Amino acid sequence: MTAFSIIGYGEVGEHFAADLSKSGADAIAVFDIDSRACERAFRAHLKVADTASEAVMQADVVFVCVTAGAVLQAIEGIQYGLAHGPLVVDINSVSPDTKRGACRIVEAFGGRYVEAAVMSSVPPKGIRTPMLLGGRHAAEFLSVMERFGMDLTIFSQQIGAAxxxxxxxxxxxxxxxxxxxxxxxxxxxxxxxxxxxxxxxxxxxxxxxxxxxxxxxxxxxxxxxxxxxxxxxxxxxxxxxxxxxxxxxxxxxxxxxxxxxxxxxxxxxxxxxxxxxxxxxxxxxxxxxxPAATRSSTPSLSEKTSRASS
CATH class of the missing domain: 1.10.1040.10 (N-(1-d-carboxylethyl)-l-norvaline Dehydrogenase; domain 2)
Structure with a gap:
């Protein structure tokens, strides 16, 4: 059985967790810094961890699904839970340099970094949204996720290309x-x-x-x-x-x-x-x-319509 961790329970993380559950995954740990997100995860019957490191300690696959500006902070938050070597899948939309920085942190602490570039809006396909993969552990991730029906394409061995x-x-x-x-x-x-x-x-x-x-x-x-x-x-x-x-x-x-x-x-x-x-x-x-002067001198569409009708 594959154990999963999801760091960031926003729109993407929530869709991924739901789709994994529907596909038979029953070991999903979640961490989010937003208490409202944690409440939603709890209501979805997911394990909500107190810290990011705790969320990843038992995981085989970790999905990092945070906002672009929080990626390195999120990666640093899980670094002490990576000694057992999980696949860390960074699906965030960030620059190639940021991906390479995240990879260095993950692999320095024992994790196996996988770059993932999400190539379409996550709703409505969820976890089956097309993704390009990068890095030397991409093939391992593709093999692990085969039974979940993900749309994965190995793009490059070089981190940052995808x-x-x-x-x-x-x-x-x-x-x-x-x-x-x-x-x-x-x-x-x-x-x-x-x-x-x-x-x-x-x-x-x-x-x-x-x-x-x-x-x-x-x-x-x-x-x-x-x-x-x-x-x-x-x-x-x-x-x-x-x-x-x-x-x-x-x-x-x-x-x-x-x-x-x-x-x-x-x-x-x-x-x-x-x-x-x-x-x-x-x-x-x-x-x-x-500006106030423009508002007073230039009628809006509704004002023009109103004037025309009167």
Whole structure:
């Protein structure tokens, strides 16, 4: 029987734990610094450890699923529980240099480090989300997880290569989300959302641009904080290549800004159409961020609609 440990019981860690349990794993220990996350793990009938080291001491496989800025701290937190040589699978979205730093810590304390780059959104596939693997222990991890149906591809023996793919891809994916949000919020102000979407469909045919952009915007509102942190790691990756990360830094700022709209989805904004979602964001975020003079002189979409109807 394979024993598992999950460090970080956020969205990814929670999905992984649930899928492992459904696949027959019954030895899953969890650690998170957030007491609310620990409460959720306890309600899911998982073993909740008091410390990160305790969580990994009996594990054969350790999944480290924290935010980009907390990776090295999380790795340091488990280092004294690695003497028995577990596979430590770092699935976090960080720069190749950070992956290499994490690998050095894990292997210095007896663990076997596996780089994993998650290449798609974890929901809805969960543990079966496609991943690229790196490092000399990748094949061992693939063999151990064979019965769990994971979508794993060994990419390189070199630590950092798989993450370079992930980071460069994120400029594109998170950038498209930020572009969709900024473009259509401005378009909603000028009441030209439909013409913009029609032009996109004409220029790049084949996609349902209304559904696609709404999906992108909702993901940005829901995960903007985490995406912004990832994009700061992407900026570091781009900078280490010798290129100034002009776009990556701007994407991080827009994603961070969008994270304040998470509450809109909790109020049911995601159940509305794209135009209504944009209107909600305009009211809740855009108008608050405008200078007072601009707010008073430039009518919002709702104001223009109201004036037209009267």
């Amino acid at each position: 993450s370079a793919v992930k980071m460069c891809r994120s400029v594109f994916i998170k950038g498209l989300e930020a572009i969709a949000l900024e473009s259509l919020l401005a378009a909603s102000h000028y009441d030209v959302v439909d013409p913009v979407l029609n032009s996109l469909a004409d220029t790049i045919p084949g996609a349902d641009w209304t559904a696609l952009t709404q999906y992108m915007i909702e993901r940005t509102l829901l995960h903007g904080k985490r995406r912004a942190e990832e994009m700061r790691a992407v900026s570091e990756t781009v900078r280490q290549s010798g290129l100034e990360p002009l776009l990556s830094e701007a994407i991080a700022k827009r994603q961070d800004w969008a994270s304040a709209g998470r509450r809109l989805l909790k109020k049911g904004a995601s159940k509305t159409d794209l135009q209504s979602l944009l209107l909600s964001i305009n009211h809740s975020l855009v108008r608050k961020s405008r």
